[in-house]
Amino acid sequence: MSIITVNNLTKTFKTLTAVDDISFSVNEGEVFGFLGPNGAGKTTTINILCTLLSSTAGAASIAGNDCAQNPDEVRTAIGIIFQDTTLDTGLTAYENLKFHAYLYNLDRALTERRIDEMLNVVELQSRKHDLIKNFSGGMKRRLEIARGLLHYPRVLFLDEPTIGLDPQTRNTIWDFINTLRKKEKITVFMTTHYMEEAENCDRIAIMDHGRIIAMDTPGRLKEMVHGDVITLVTSDNELARMELQKTFGVEARVENGALSLEAEKGDELIPRLIHGLSVTTLSVGLKKPTLNDVFLRLTGRTIRDEGPRDNKEVTREFVRSHRRAQR
Ligand SMILES: Nc1ncnc2c1ncn2[C@@H]1O[C@H](COP(=O)(O)OP(=O)(O)OP(=O)(O)O)[C@@H](O)[C@H]1O
Ligand SMILES: [Mg+2]
Structure with a gap:
């Protein structure tokens, strides 16, 4: 009503x-x-x-x-x-x-x-x-x-x-x-x-x-903003990027000394990534989409x-x- x-x-x-x-x-x-x-x-x-x-x-x-x-x-x-x-x-x-x-x-x-x-x-x-x-x-x-x-x-x-x-x-x-x-x-x-x-x-x-x-x-x-953003710093980011592509089929970018990738369920993917990579993971970050990301997606502004x-x-x-x- x-x-x-x-x-x-x-x-x-x-x-x-x-x-x-x-x-x-x-x-x-x-x-x-x-x-x-x-x-x-x-x-x-x-x-x-x-x-x-x-x-x-x-x-x-x-x-x-x-x-x-x-x-x-x-x-x-x-x-x-x-x-x-x-x-x-x-x-x-x-x-x-x-x-x-x-x-x-x-x-x-x-x-x-x-x-x-x-x-x-x-x-x-x-x-x-x-x-x-x-x-x-x-x-x-x-x-x-x-x-x-x-x-x-x-x-x-x-x-x-x-x-x-x-x-x-x-x-x-x-x-x-x-x-x-x-x-x-x-x-x-x-x-x-x-x-x-x-x-x-x-x-x-x-x-x-x-x-x-x-x-x-x-x-x-x-949900309009696709997935979570994961950032990884590893002992060899370039090698990790290639492994991510080959083993997990995910495209990662190397930016400012860190790997950045988008995933549907980031919290579930992170442990698998850390185990699956041959390089050492030094730090991990996970960012869930916020309403600000939604606004950004819709308008290009924050x-x-x-x-x-x-x-x-x-x-x-x-x-x-x-x-x-x-x-
Ligand atoms: N009495 C008024 N005369 C002329 N313009 C007005 C008047 N009241 C509001 N406006 C204009 O209308 C627009 C919308 O204003 P409004 O106060 O509704 O925004 P708002 O979403 O509440 O913003 P804020 O987050 O700053 O409170 C603004 O451009 C404002 O300058
Ligand atoms: Mg107001």
Whole structure:
């Protein structure tokens, strides 16, 4: 059952086509990710889905509600964690959550209950009355996730959920999202340009210049890149190259003092190579294809791990439009 449906969605800004005729659907309970370099159109797509931006052409719907025709219903169904932090650092965790509950019209008793519930979920109950300016980056992100979940959305949008965080905090946040997802049966739509992060998704759409250039499970996407890359350094690389060809039927290249060859199942081939060669093996390397290799194969370029675009203006617009919707 699909909970997000996007058909031929296009967004142009003057002469720039930021989102170019994309179509996809996301199943209920799925973790779906957009992976792509800076400016690929990931945030623009999220902003259309979250009713913050109108599309130029095409349609999108969430939980059966058209994003352009029924924005209020869509907003009730979603939670969003923006690319840049949008917490008020001069307020406490509790006050930030309370403000959000107010935007969503939760009554007073329910607000108090949900705040405690969500602070427990993100393990910040003990910091309830602490000012945000004293929180670490990871704690801020967890609080934003709690805030995004406060009104029990069916779909949680995470735009670069762990941007700027260290790898350890990134892993903690992902453990947490995965646990949450099992408990709450929530659908997660996320964007990232971190390869390892994209590995957490059930399916990934690879985006480039506003277009979806591939969409599948991380495993199947990586199968597009043929095999693993094995590097060998031996006591006689040229002799080893000839033996590899004769005995194993594999073509190896000698580059920078090492042999390099591609194989379907590198981990199984390596022991056989070492035993089969008459020369001594001095070192062995095995590189499994990454999503970056997939992107490279598709575009001839790599996804650079750069900082994101400023999103504060979009956030302000979200708050403004919420207020308008509440009136
Ligand atoms: N309000 C706007 N006006 C004009 N151009 C815009 C606007 N918003 C986005 N763009 C442009 O649209 C393109 C896509 O931007 P978008 O923010 O969607 O990319 P992104 O994939 O989220 O990138 P990043 O990884 O840097 O966050 C970019 O070229 C950007 O400059
Ligand atoms: Mg973005």
